[in-house]
Amino acid sequence: MDQARSDLLGKTNVKKALIQLSIPATIAMIVTALYNLTDTIFVGQGSGDIAIGALSIANPVQMIVMAFGLMIGVGASSIFSRAYGRNDKVTMRRSVNTAIFMGVFFSVLIAVIGLIFLDDLLLFFGATDGPDGNLHYAEDYLFYILIGLVPFSLSVIFNNLARAEGRAKIAMISMVIGAGVNIILDPIFIFDWGLNMGVKGAAIATVIAKTASFIYVFLASISSQSKLNIDLKKLYEIDKKMVLEISTIGFSSFIRNALGAFLVIIINNIIKDISLTPEIHISIFGVVNRLVMFLLMPGFGLVQGLQPIVGYNFGAKLYHRLHEVIAYAMKLLSYYFVGALLFTMVLAKPLFMLFTSESNSLLLSEGPAALRVVALGFGVIGFQVILSSVYQAMGYPLRAFLVAASRQFILFIPILFILTHYFGIEGIWWTFFAADVIAGIGSMFVYRYEMKDLHDKINIPVQQLT
Template identity: 50%
Template sequence: MNKENEKLLREYDVKKLLIKLSIPAIAGMAINALYNLVDALFVAKSAGELAIGGLAFAFPIQMIVFAIGLMIGIGAASVFSRAFGRRDYKKMEDAVNTALRIDIVLATIFTFLAFIFIDDLLVFFGATSENIGFAYDYLSIILIGLVPQSLSMVLNNLTRAESRSKVAMYSLIISAGANIILDPIFIFGFGLGVKGAAIATVIAQFIGLGFIVYKSLDKNSNLKIKLDKWFHIDIQTIREIVVVGFPTFLRNSLGAFLAIVIYKLINKYAVNEPGIYIAIYGVINRVINFVFLPSFGIVQGMVPIVGFNFGARNIKRMKDTILYATKIILIYFVFGFIFIQFLAPTIFTLFSQENDPLFIEYGTYAFRIVSYGFLLVGFQVIVSAVFQALGYPIRAMIITLSRQVLFFIPLVYLLTYVLNDMKGIWFAFAAADILSGIVSLVLLVVEMRAINNMSFTPTM
């Protein structure tokens, strides 16, 4: 067992440790989000704005498999971190190998079903004659890479849990870098357009998985992957992983459901040109992911520290980590808000093939409204991660549901009905983020008071 990683989590200054673990995660997440932007940018330049809408219809399927990988990865990382803190090496091994096996099974089943029902799914999502061809060309290929993408996410979370955040960062950088290099080759060089973007993405996902598997098997890893006995799965560990990770699955799979709701509302209220408005949402969605993912990098750096020190009963280190991460997240989202307010016109100009005024002007208007939610949504990000790190799945689920179900779904139908316009969609995004941020802030204050009252003696 690598004692250096354990010493870092147990003794290193928490502020420096948070930065040490977060920066690689932030860099990896930012680059990962960047390649999604570049992917859409190349597609827009080669096939036009409507092609971005076609890519958007693949989003719900991608998000569900993404949600499976995150659920298992974050759940296993939480189990692994707490076991690491109390030096339960058998549990650490069970968490790693059980996570990998159930991820392969679940991601493969879902991908296979998506292949069978791909046409029906695209019609259900709201694809129309103007963009369904783009959607089919992209999704039919991208499905091939969903299993390696999901496995990479599981191993990335586990690698961070053992404090090897640079390995996780390099995996994301290698995958994203390969995608950025391959995109123009397949899209423009081979003239494959949307299909070329999908092929480049799939190849890059296999490259990223190969790297993280190789590093997870080396002598410096605490993951102890067992390549034999593939049918040996610890049922109790499955339960712990799913219970802790389910709020993450719920949040991301709900994101897929909400995307479908939005597509259908756009088709209802933009009768004349729904394709261009779906493309606008596609750009907003990808840029939001670019803004949000670095914040997830911060909490991914925080989670192993909080989980380890909760397991070790070192409450002061755990509390200091939570407070410091919260300050960083809040400041970060203020800058994100400013970024969108000033640069939204530039963003939509970049994604427009022929400087379409409707695409640029309406896209700018919609994105500026959405970005107001950034001012408080940071509390939702941090509190959900804290509860997962502590192994409190019900509380994490409440935070998740507050933003996407309790607030967004009622608001989006109410506001579009009252305004009789798509503007209700953008106002609903901002309002849901603000309200969920307020709820999260209240729960954070309550939790910090409860933590202050804890009087555990640290285990050494």
């Protein structure tokens, strides 16, 4: 199996290898986006337009838990993979045990803090109080989400560990199970022909789905076919020094995902301050956010398939293969994102209509217009997506972080305050476009420089590169 994987990464036609590795990754990424998308569609149809905003208000908590889960999963997977390579079973077992401990600890800590300060947190996240506000919807949703944080966090961690031991299909199936259960249970729990629980039902369905996903991947991880060496009687064997190492390795992943939660909080509060109808505009932002993520996920799946090819060939100094696969991935990514742009421009209103049964005129007029503006930046984001992923695969985490942060933080926040000051709510949607275009053009120049550097290395004998 190891030889076959080595041949796939280092000898198989890179275009064929990229497609082969990208398909399961793409399916997994689409499934991830389905979690939030289906919740939002069913909540909008079953509980009304204002209830959609409750999901956007509660979303930062889930994003932060995801950030911790990815930090722990990425860090533990790195330690596990190196120990696996030298057949160090003690370190392998302790890396998994430590990851489990960290996942449970952070999940319980966030849940306890969240439950104690539930209303205060939601108001800080941008919820609106009063009879027409979205606070009570957000309370109903987040209460149950907080209760189910442990299986949510552990499923993220174990999916990363499954990939680390070469069982990417296990991680994919786990995520498909979660999405499938969520899609089946959502209408049953939400609509009046079922349990008629509204937003509460959406949260409970999500918790059950996350739990089902975790149970599957956990059972696969303790099976005889797994190399994770989990011994339920020795789960107490953790390594305190490993906590710091796991956190350090996975910190860049944590920051990237935590920044997303930070931006959602800022945008929700800006909407709350400047909009005359903040509940509807927060709902519009929630729908736009989920649709954009769903539309972009196949592109992110492609670069996940690209990363192991880049890492292997960069380490082996096979620069001709490296140049070819990056160029091919860039071409595919550009085609896809342009296609997603055209798709959004044509179908923006029908997409929004999936989320509402009330035919709110403001939602159905401003919502599609906002989505079209945000989608205008799709044509250039491929360069920053490729660069960030390639740098990560090459072992340049700081460069990868700077590329990602340039759009999401460094550019976005100042542009957001400037444009909303002059253009109000519309300034939010144009901020997405402006940040994507500026970061995309900057990334394009860096991409061309890096590709030229790789091209120059192709003609240099390997001996001179060592």
